[in-house]
Amino acid sequence: MLTHIAAFLSQLTQTLLVVLIAPLMLGWLNQCRAWLQNRSGPSVLQPYRVLLKLFDKDALLAHNASVLFRSAPYVQFGCMVLAASVVPIIETNLLFAPAADVIALVGVFALARVFSALAAMDVGTSFGSLGARREMLVASLSEPALLMVFFTPLLIVQSSSLNVIVDTLAHREFALYPSLAFAAVAFIMVLLAENARIPIDNPATHLELTMIHEALILEYSGRHLALIEWAHAIKFTTYCAIGIALFVPWGIAQAGAWWLMPGAVVVLIVKLGFIGVGLALLETVSAKLRIFRAPEFLGMAFLFAALGMLTRLLLGA
Amino acid sequence: MSTLSALPAMPMSVQLINLMASLMLLIAFAMLAQRRIRSLIYLFAWQGAVLAVNCLIVAWYTGHGELYLSAFFTVLLKVIALPLVLHYLIRKLDIQWDVETLINIPTTMLAGIVLVVFAFNLALPISQLAGTITRGTLGIAIAVVLLAFLMMITRRKAVPQVIGFLAMENGLFFAATSATYGMPMVVELGILLDVLMGVLILGIFFFHVREAFDSLDLKHMEKLKESGE
Numbered sequence: 001m002l003t004h005i006a007a008f009l010s011q012l013t014q015t016l017l018v019v020l021i022a023p024l025m026l027g028w029l030n031q032c033r034a035w036l037q038n039r040s041g042p043s044v045l046q047p048y049r050v051l052l053k054l055f056d057k058d059a060l061l062a063h064n065a066s067v068l069f070r071s072a073p074y075v076q077f078g079c080m081v082l083a084a085s086v087v088p089i090i091e092t093n094l095l096f097a098p099a100a101d102v103i104a105l106v107g108v109f110a111l112a113r114v115f116s117a118l119a120a121m122d123v124g125t126s127f128g129s130l131g132a133r134r135e136m137l138v139a140s141l142s143e144p145a146l147l148m149v150f151f152t153p154l155l156i157v158q159s160s161s162l163n164v165i166v167d168t169l170a171h172r173e174f175a176l177y178p179s180l181a182f183a184a185v186a187f188i189m190v191l192l193a194e195n196a197r198i199p200i201d202n203p204a205t206h207l208e209l210t211m212i213h214e215a216l217i218l219e220y221s222g223r224h225l226a227l228i229e230w231a232h233a234i235k236f237t238t239y240c241a242i243g244i245a246l247f248v249p250w251g252i253a254q255a256g257a258w259w260l261m262p263g264a265v266v267v268l269i270v271k272l273g274f275i276g277v278g279l280a281l282l283e284t285v286s287a288k289l290r291i292f293r294a295p296e297f298l299g300m301a302f303l304f305a306a307l308g309m310l311t312r313l314l315l316g317a
Numbered sequence: 318m319s320t321l322s323a324l325p326a327m328p329m330s331v332q333l334i335n336l337m338a339s340l341m342l343l344i345a346f347a348m349l350a351q352r353r354i355r356s357l358i359y360l361f362a363w364q365g366a367v368l369a370v371n372c373l374i375v376a377w378y379t380g381h382g383e384l385y386l387s388a389f390f391t392v393l394l395k396v397i398a399l400p401l402v403l404h405y406l407i408r409k410l411d412i413q414w415d416v417e418t419l420i421n422i423p424t425t426m427l428a429g430i431v432l433v434v435f436a437f438n439l440a441l442p443i444s445q446l447a448g449t450i451t452r453g454t455l456g457i458a459i460a461v462v463l464l465a466f467l468m469m470i471t472r473r474k475a476v477p478q479v480i481g482f483l484a485m486e487n488g489l490f491f492a493a494t495s496a497t498y499g500m501p502m503v504v505e506l507g508i509l510l511d512v513l514m515g516v517l518i519l520g521i522f523f524f525h526v527r528e529a530f531d532s533l534d535l536k537h538m539e540k541l542k543e544s545g546e
Contacts, residue, residue, distance in 0.1 A: 176332045178339035299423035300350070306430050307342065314437045315335045315453050316327070 004095075006258065011085065011095040017265075018084040018241065022233035023047035025240065025272055032280030047233060051226050059222030062123045072119035073220065073227040079112035080234040087241045090264035092163045093255035101160035102150045105242075106143060109194070112231070113139050120216040131215025134291060138200060138212065141298035142193045145186060148305030152183040153246050155312045162245055163255075170249035178315075182308030184247045188282075189301035191243065193294070195236045198283040200294050210288065240275050244268070330378040331453070334495075337371040338454040341491055342433070345464040348484060349429055349471075350422050354412060357480050358403045364487050365395030372494060381498050387505050391490070394509050399483060399516055406520050407476060412533060425471055429464055436460035443496070454495040461488035475526060475533040479519050486512055 027044035034041020061070065083105055085096040100108060117135050120128035154160050156177065157168045193200045196213035206214055217228050245252070251267030253260035289297055327335075344364045351357045369391040376384030433456075440456035462485050469481035486508070493500045500508075523533060530537040 175327070176336050178336050182339070182343070296423060299426060303346065303426045303430065307339075307346065307433075310430070310433055310437075311335075311339045311342065314433075314456050315338060 007093050007095045010091050010093045010258070010261075013261075014089055014091065014094065015081065015085045018087075018089060018237055019081060019230075019234055021272075022084075022237040023051060023230065025237045025276065026233045028273065028276040029280055032277050033284060036280055036284040047229075051230055054221075054226035054229070055223050057222045059220075059224050062219060064123060065219075066122055068115075069119050069122040069219075070224070072115045072122075073224040073231070075115045076112045076231040077227045077234075079108050079115075080231040080238065083108045084234050084238045084241070086162060087238055087245055088163055088166050088252055089241045089244070089268055090261050091253045091255065091257070092167050094163060097161060097163045102154070102162055102165075102242075103147065103160055105162075106146055106150070109235070110139070110143065112235075116216050116228070120219070123219045125219060127215045127218050131212055131218070134212045135216055137291075138193055138294055138298070141295055142190050142301070145298055145302040145305050146190045146194070148302060148309060149183045149187045149190060150246075152179050152305070152308040152312050155309065156180070162242075166245050166249045166252055167254065169246070170252055171254070179308040179312035180247060182304050182311065184243070186301045186304035186308065187243055187246070189297065189304070191239045192279075192282070193298055193301070195232075195239060197279065199286050199289050199297055202288050210291070212291075237272075240272055243275070244271050330374065333374050334371060334454060337367055337374065338457040338491075338495075340367045341371075341461050341488075342457050342464075345461045345484065345488070346426065346429055348480070349425055349464055349468050352422075354407055354474075354476055354480075355404075357477060358400050358407070361403070361480050361483060361487075362396050362400040364484060365391055365399075368487055368491060368494075369396065371491065372499070375494055375498060379498055383502050384494070384499050386502065387499055390506070390509055394513060395483075395487065398513065402516055402520065403476070403480070406523060410476075410523060410527065410533070412474075412476065425467065429467060432463045432467060433460040436463050455492060458488055458492035458495050461491060464488075473534050473536055475519075475523055475535055478535070479516065483512065483516070 024044060024047070027042070027047045030046070031041050031044050082096070082100070086094065086100045086105060088094055088097070113135065117132040120132040120135075122128075150160075153165050153169065156179070157165045159165060159168070192198065196203055201212040202210060203213065205211055213232070217225060220228055248271060251264055251271070253264045341364065344360055344367065348357060348360045348364070351360060369388045372384050372388035372391060375381070376388065436459040437456035440459050444453060444455045465481050465484035465488055468484065469478050472478050472481060490505075490508075493505075499505065526538075527533055
């Protein structure tokens with residue numbers, strides 16, 4: 001009984017932590033980009049202010065908007081919170097962990113994406129359908145790559161549960177894993193594509209010819225838009241958390257070791273900080289690709305992931 | 318922690334050799350995807366460097382003295398001399414433009430992955446017979462050879478084809494190191510000298526090809542007869 005309460009508390013802390021620091025993570029990334037581009041950017045708290053402002057505003061709906069359009073933001077937000085709940089970030093004792101392994105996690109992301117694409121097409125504006133099509137083009141290429149990325153740690157640990165993967169990888173003796181390095185490179189490429197970051201999509205633009213993510217949410221306003229933007233931030237942070245869990249899991253406390261949790265939180269914040277700097281650097285030095293070059297970019301990601309899996313199978317490394 | 322048994326710890330030597338093998342494979346794929354001749358030459362030099370480091374590691378852990386020598390010759394020839402000659406050639410020929418590929422790059426990559434799987438299955442029975450610490454990398458070595466071969470097939474310009482040929486030789490050298498701790502020194506020196514002579518002769522050949530056809534695109538050589546008179 002006591003262990004259940006502990007697991008519940010641990011679960012609640014972790015989910016709340018991810019949901020609450022997600023906008024901060026985006027703000028930090030924007031701050032780093034601003035520094036690298038030699039300008040003084042908005043405060044790191046700006047995403048919170050935007051969310052507050054949007055929650056305060058009235059939600060406007062198109063006349064022909066259906067239930068789907070109104071429910072999609074809630075579905076997306078729910079999916080992202082669920083995804084955030086199954087990724088161990090400070091402790092591996094997660095109550096929700098049996099609900100979804102890494103493969104189901106891909107499915108949860110896909111569910112949110114399907115709803116955002118359907119909702120974008122629901123009102124019938126041309127930008128919505130355009131964005132939905134592009135989103136689906138990118139998704140159809142990044143999803144197989146993401147699954148391939150997951151297969152390498154899966155093969156090493158022989159379990160598809162993130163808890164077990166983290167437990168095993170974080171507490172093993174030191175060994176070189178070239179296959180994990182390949183998978184990590186592929187994962188970064190998928191992360192950039194899935195979260196509408198720079199080589200695939202420019203998060204700072206409303207230029208209609210190039211936008212993907214912005215085109216999907218063009219018709220939303222008020223609390224709906226706030227939920228979608230928040231879900232987007234949670235998705236980004238969850239991706240970072242998955243990256244940490246798979247490739248740099250050191251510092252995550254073992255199940256039941258609650259006295260290690262404050263240290264784990266500090267380690268997590270340092271890691272997220274470094275990820276923000278790294279991604280900002282990547283986005284600053286690379287240019288946005290033409291949409292038709294996206295298959296090549298994601299094809300490379302798939303290749304890296306497949307190479308990682310092959311080296312694991314061929315060399316056992 | 319029963320799952321920890323799923324992670325058998327390999328000796329450091331094998332881990333390092335495996336790392337080098339995966340780097341070889343990575344560079345082979347990078348060469349396949351690279352469109353620019355200049356970057357292709359840099360990649361070739363890197364491949365030589367990885368080969369030399371692998372040679373050193375094998376020499377260190379097995380105590381085969383002559384492998385130090387072949388690592389030295391590899392650096393001398395494949396990291397310094399050949400890239401310099403190739404750089405000189407493309408500067409003289411004034412070709413630093415993009416390389417064309419016959420099929421598009423994602424398709425070539427997928428073909429490459431299939432080749433890797435094929436190569437590994439080919440090498441599996443052989444490497445089970447071998448008793449060397451490097452036997453696991455034989456499949457990678459064959460894959461590097463096949464990938465270089467694929468690169469020669471998909472390229473139309475002369476210089477990338479020559480680089481593909483050289484990369485194939487790198488793969489063979491890697492195979493020799495991983496299967497039998499290197500070839501006899503005389504054979505190795507002979508091959509290295511052959512490769513150097515081959516590149517020098519092909520360099521002269523490039524100039525003649527360009528003089529005769531006004532281009533280094535080898536599709537012009539498919540026409541057997543003089544046309545247009």
